[in-house]
Amino acid sequence: MAALAFLFSFHGSAGPRAAFMVWLVTLIGSIGAAIVAELSPMQHRFVFPVLALLAVVHLAVSARRLHDAGHSGRWALLTLVPFVGFVAGLVFVFLPPRRSRVWDNAGWDIAGYLGMVGLLCLGLLRLSWTPHFISGE
Secondary structure (H helix, E strand, O other): OHHHHHHOOOOOOOOHHHEEEEEHHHHHHHHHHHHHHOOHHHHHHHHHHHHHHHHHHHHHHHHHHHHOOOOOOOHHHHHHOHHHHHHHHHHHHHHOOOOOOOOHHHHHHHHHHHHHHHHHHHHHHHHOOOOOOOOOO
């Protein structure tokens, strides 16, 4: 349970080592997803929920890493942008730690959790949706 709290919580701290490990797993997962989608196009619907889960974990850890560096966690939304997110996530890993801000805003916490739930729901809905090609005139 502590591992789930670490992965999905926007509170607390995330050291550079943990942030780098999450960044690396997200990078490897994204490359693996691209390979699976290319080699077996019919299996790509199983890849998107995994990518959504990795995106949520990367977002949460990046936000905590930014909080440790004294910056706003809203910059972590850059990790959701394709290609830019990997560079931004790597930059967030190497930010020097300084605890100058205290974040205690329940409204943003609720919005963050609702956003995470929304991403997970979209990923799970992708499992049940498949494209159908109907040939004809």
